[in-house]
Amino acid sequence: xxxxxxxxxxxxxxxxxxxxxxxxxxxxxxxxxxxxxxxxxxxxxxxxxxxxxxxxxxxxxxxxxxxxxxxxxxxxxxxxxxxxxxxxxxxxxxxxxxxxxxxxxxxxxxxxxxxxxxxxxxxxxxxxxxxxxxxxxxxxxxxxxxxxxxxxxxxxxxxxxxxxxxxxxxxxxxxxxxxxxxxxxxxxxxxxxxxxxxxxxxxx
Amino acid sequence: xxxxxxxxxxxxxxxxxxxxxxxxxxxxxxxxxxxxxxxxxxxxxxxxxxxxxxxxxxxxxxxxxxxxxxxxxxxxxxxxxxxxxxxxxxxxxxxxxxxxxxxxxxxxxxxxxxxxxxxxxxxxxxxxxxxxxxxxxxxxxxxxxxxxxxxxxxxxxxxxxxxxxxxxxxxxxxxxxxxxxxxxxxxxxxxxxxxxxxxxxxxxxxxxxxxxxxxxxxxxxxxxxxxxxxxxxxxxxxxxxxxxxxxxxxxxxxxxxxxxxxxxxxxxxxxxxxxxxxxxxxxxxxxxxxxxxxxxxxxxxxxxxxxxxxxxxxxxxxxxxxxxxxxxxxxxxxxxxxxxxxxxxxxxxxxxxxxxxxxxxxxxxxxxxxxxxxxxx
Numbered sequence: 327x328x329x330x331x332x333x334x335x336x337x338x339x340x341x342x343x344x345x346x347x348x349x350x351x352x353x354x355x356x357x358x359x360x361x362x363x364x365x366x367x368x369x370x371x372x373x374x375x376x377x378x379x380x381x382x383x384x385x386x387x388x389x390x391x392x393x394x395x396x397x398x399x400x401x402x403x404x405x406x407x408x409x410x411x412x413x414x415x416x417x418x419x420x421x422x423x424x425x426x427x428x429x430x431x432x433x434x435x436x437x438x439x440x441x442x443x444x445x446x447x448x449x450x451x452x453x454x455x456x457x458x459x460x461x462x463x464x465x466x467x468x469x470x471x472x473x474x475x476x477x478x479x480x481x482x483x484x485x486x487x488x489x490x491x492x493x494x495x496x497x498x499x500x501x502x503x504x505x506x507x508x509x510x511x512x513x514x515x516x517x518x519x520x521x522x523x524x525x526x527x528x529x530x
Numbered sequence: 531x532x533x534x535x536x537x538x539x540x541x542x543x544x545x546x547x548x549x550x551x552x553x554x555x556x557x558x559x560x561x562x563x564x565x566x567x568x569x570x571x572x573x574x575x576x577x578x579x580x581x582x583x584x585x586x587x588x589x590x591x592x593x594x595x596x597x598x599x600x601x602x603x604x605x606x607x608x609x610x611x612x613x614x615x616x617x618x619x620x621x622x623x624x625x626x627x628x629x630x631x632x633x634x635x636x637x638x639x640x641x642x643x644x645x646x647x648x649x650x651x652x653x654x655x656x657x658x659x660x661x662x663x664x665x666x667x668x669x670x671x672x673x674x675x676x677x678x679x680x681x682x683x684x685x686x687x688x689x690x691x692x693x694x695x696x697x698x699x700x701x702x703x704x705x706x707x708x709x710x711x712x713x714x715x716x717x718x719x720x721x722x723x724x725x726x727x728x729x730x731x732x733x734x735x736x737x738x739x740x741x742x743x744x745x746x747x748x749x750x751x752x753x754x755x756x757x758x759x760x761x762x763x764x765x766x767x768x769x770x771x772x773x774x775x776x777x778x779x780x781x782x783x784x785x786x787x788x789x790x791x792x793x794x795x796x797x798x799x800x801x802x803x804x805x806x807x808x809x810x811x812x813x814x815x816x817x818x819x820x821x822x823x824x825x826x827x828x829x830x831x832x833x834x835x836x837x838x839x840x841x842x843x844x845x846x847x848x849x850x851x852x853x854x855x856x857x858x859x860x861x862x863x864x865x866x867x868x869x870x871x872x873x874x875x876x877x878x879x880x881x882x883x884x885x886x887x888x889x890x891x892x893x894x895x896x897x898x899x900x901x902x903x904x905x906x907x
Contacts, residue, residue: 444636472657
């Protein structure tokens with residue numbers, strides 16, 4: 327059972343729609359018992375870093391997720407700001423993140439790049455997959471994913487970067503550390519490639 | 531051969547093959563505006579009172595819900611200004627809905643972002659399957675018809691309606707307005723975008739992959755089922771208040787740092803190419819004539835100014851080669867192939883299956899009932 331963590335941020339319905347289409351057992355929930363019963367988690371998130379962290383903390387789920395993900399080794403996938411809060415900190419706020427994948431969230435700085443990109447980075451973009459990442463099985467990197475963001479995950483350990491995207495310069499867009507996965511792009515908006523990522527996540 | 535003639539009041543001309551002039555050289559678009567729209571258009575206190583009543587209904591219906599209405603947001607002037615008004619003037623809580631067909635300009639993305647950021651709203655984005663969109667657009671190119679923008683337009687409308695239906699949203703705010711679009715594009719230029727017979731015929735003949743996720747909406751679904759069975763209302767607030775292009779641009783620029791587009795509909799890179807270059811150079815249809823004529827009717831532009839502006843091409847000759855390459859590459863074809871579609875024999879909606887009679891009947895009915903007054907013809 328995959329639990330889409332309904333802590334009050336992110337478009338949980340769009341993610342659930344994909345699991346429904348894939349006929350994969352899933353639940354949208356913030357209920358502790360239901361979350362404990364699940365074996366995989368999706369952590370969505372939209373908006374600002376601090377607001378998202380606040381919302382997650384207020385939901386009272388941080389401790390539970392910590393136990394399940396780190397104590398029990400259950401797999402979790404953060405999407406967009408749900409990915410960013412997996413890091414330690416962000417240019418966008420003052421609150422600490424969950425710190426599950428070491429790294430700092432930086433604002434894409436158009437001024438530092440020759441071919442200055444516009445923010446936010448919104449739309450389809452190809453990705454470059456690094457190494458063997460089972461969540462990218464059957465993914466066409468050229469077709470890529472749908473992005474909507476102005477910040478990126480600057481991973482401390484480059485080994486944790488599983489894919490990058492070119493936007494002015496090469497930016498990490500997928501990170502992983504053990505059982506924790508994070509995607510800056512929106513698999514739930516990325517049609518066949520996104521569906522592949524969710525399907526793979528249900529199988530690893 | 532029809533002799534070239536331009537209306538003595540607006541700038542519509544014989545590039546609209548069905549244009550009719552009266553003895554004073556005034557065209558039927560002008561006449562339709564004066565007869566059908568002007569008497570029923572209330573951009574004044576009367577309209578404001580009507581809208582206040584609607585706002586109260588919207589708020590009541592949305593009580594206790596996260597949103598009380600939904601509005602489509604393209605980043606263009608009309609939808610941007612409507613969002614500004616809805617939130618700051620009327621205290622509405624719209625779900626801001628953006629459909630990404632894959633052709634947003636940087637400017638549009640930026641304009642959407644500055645608005646939702648400063649208004650503290652979330653943006654809900656629905657993304658069209660790019661492979662299907664590309665295939666559908668290519669099918670239209672191959673068909674040779676003028677209305678190449680249908681795959682984008684149809685997707686925008688259909689996605690919004692399906693979303694409203696699925697989530698039980700009863701009010702759709704729409705930026706449509708008489709002020710900047712009281713003259714409609716002639717049917718020959720831009721045929722009805724929801725004629726499913728036409729859409730399916732063109733894609734059936736020229737498409738190469740099935741459209742599995744592309745959102746379709748038949749006129750029966752959104753004009754009949756949604757409105758009369760599900761009770762979803764489409765509200766056009768910009769018709770119920772003073773609304774001018776210049777003032778709206780200024781307010782948005784001053785308040786949000788919103789930046790204007792060189793031409794209406796140029797928030798999409800595809801539409802910029804299509805309306806700026808493709809339609810005028812392949813068919814002789816310049817949509818600026820329609821847009822400027824609307825502004826002339828509503829006192830926002832003089833006829834002289836419009837004629838002067840029309841002397842310049844709608845596209846930038848310095849960058850058109852670059853645009854050609856961008857569009858071709860994005861559609862996954864060569865520039866040579868794209869140029870081939872530009873030079874192929876001209877086709878019209880009549881060359882493909884259509885339900886024109888049904889749409890004409892519907893348009894006439896809506897006009898008689900007073901539901902829609904700016905009718906395509």
